[in-house]
Amino acid sequence: MDEKKREFVTKEDICTHYGDEYDRHLGAIVPPIFQNTLFTRKTMNHGYTYTRVSNPTTEIAEKKIAALEEGEEARCFSSGMAAITAALMHVLEKDCHIVCPSNVYPPTRGFLETYMSKFGVETTFVTGESLSEIEQALRPETKAIYLETPLSNLFTLQDLRAVADIARAKGIVTIVDNTWATPLYQNPIALGIDIVVHSATKYMGGHSDILAGVMIGRQSVMDEITHRERGMFGAAMDPHQAWLLIRGLRTLPVRMRQHQESAMKAAAFLESHPMVQRVFYPGLESHPQYELGRSQMSGYSGLFSFVPKGNREQITGFMKSLKLFEEGPSWGGFESLINSPGLWLDEEASARTGIPQGLVRLSIGLENTDSLLADLDDALHRMKRF
Ligand SMILES: Cc1ncc(COP(=O)(O)O)c(C=O)c1O
Known part of the structure; x- marks a missing residue:
């Protein structure tokens, strides 16, 4: 850690002040938006040329996130998928091989399966839950292991330290989607991972009003990506x-504390509810990988899933009866949401994906915890009537 970073020893301090450089911006407590595409240089050699390459406002976000992730440098992208595809395109080569969990965020899976296959890249999909399964999937031409832990449907984990050790010994690059845990609760680089990616659209943005992506890693890699994958594909952040x-980011720590507190209570409440079959949340002691979670995460966020006891009509009725949970696909914002990844799965699709029929996913927002629990309880009891 350099001298400047040392002054900002806590994540809260990094989120609030690190990288803001008040002296550079006339003491403005909120640094300005440099809403310009080019930087002239006749009178001043400041190092900036064009916003697709670098921009002082974007750099503040990048400095904060690199420090939060305990990485050397960060680069911001126009969305999480832009960061993910840039990382993969940077690491993968023609006719190489990659290992990836099968229940990874579906567009990431789609990119590997249907897009990178155009360049002869083969993917072995694994559950990711056992190390030997990952080891057995490796080939001489394996270039990368892509992880997402916890996965955002059944919330199973991959062992970051162990996978990083295996990969490093074989010269394989590791990439982790760390969106769920945020850099507050999990720091894969400190555990030996090479590149971390995030959808900052979720908790980091936190207000469901921006699409944003970020990548963190070694300075040399980030510099190359600035000019190649970000510079050439052009998906830079505005x-x-x-x-x-x-x-x-300034309110990320307080928001995450609240998301965690409410999600813990909601998950525990649902686990003991008579109308619930099963809850999938790494913060519950009943989670099969609870100990692994504790060894690599320092907290839990607000997204989890469960299976209500009911048929398709009853579960649909339950979802419609909720008053504080809107129905929607994203997560990590201030608002509570419900989504139904397992509701329309037939038996074959459920067996193939491992996703139980009837699975619903909750993103616990910042509403009052007791009100959220009461809303869930009320809607679950109404379910019998449908
Ligand atoms: C786990 C995960 N990673 C990546 C993404 C993609 O992020 P974005 O929508 O910002 O492109 C998402 C979006 O839902 C996600 O859930």
Whole structure:
């Protein structure tokens, strides 16, 4: 850690002040948005040229996130998928091989399966739950292991330290989607992972008003990506988006504390509810990988899933009866959401994906915890009537 970073020893301090450089911006407590595409240089050699390459506002977000993730440098992208595809395109080569959990975020899976296959890249999909399964999947031409832990449907984990050790010994690059845990609760680079990616659209932005992505890793790699995958594909973050991301980061620690507290209570409440079959949340002691979770995460976020005891009509009725949970696909914002990844699965699809029929996913927002629990309880009891 350099001298400047040492002053900001806590994640809260990094989120609130690190990288803001008040002296550089006339003491403004909120640094300005540099909403410009080019930087002239006749009178001043400041190092900036064009916003697709670098921008002072975007750099503030990048400095904060690199420090939070305990990585050397970060680069911001226009969305999480832009960061994910840039990382994969950077690491993968023609005719190489990659290992990836099968229940990874579906567009990431789609990118490997249907897009990278155009370049002869083969993917072995694994559950990710056992180390030997990952080891057995490796080939001489394996270039990368892509992880997402916890996975955002059944919330199973992959062992970051162990996978990083195996990969490093074989010269394989490791990439982790760390969106669920956020850099507050899990730091894969400190555990030996090479590259971390995030959808900052979720908790980091936190207000469901920006699409944003970020990648963190070694400075040499980030510099190459600046000019190649970000510079050439062009999916750089817009300065206004970066400014909103910085605003989201300032309150990330207090928001995450609340998401965690409410989600813990909601998951425990549902686990003992007579109308619930099973809950999938790494923060519950009943989670099969609870100990692994404790060894690599320092906290839990607000997204989890469960299976209500009911048929398709009853579960649909339960979802419609909820008053505080809107129905929607994203997560990590201030608002509570419900989504139904398992509701329309037939038996074959359920067996193939491992996702139980009837599985619903909750993103626990920042509403009052007791009100959320009461809403869930009320809607579960109404379920019998449908
Ligand atoms: C786990 C995970 N990773 C990545 C993404 C993609 O992020 P974005 O929507 O910002 O492109 C998502 C989006 O839902 C996600 O859930």
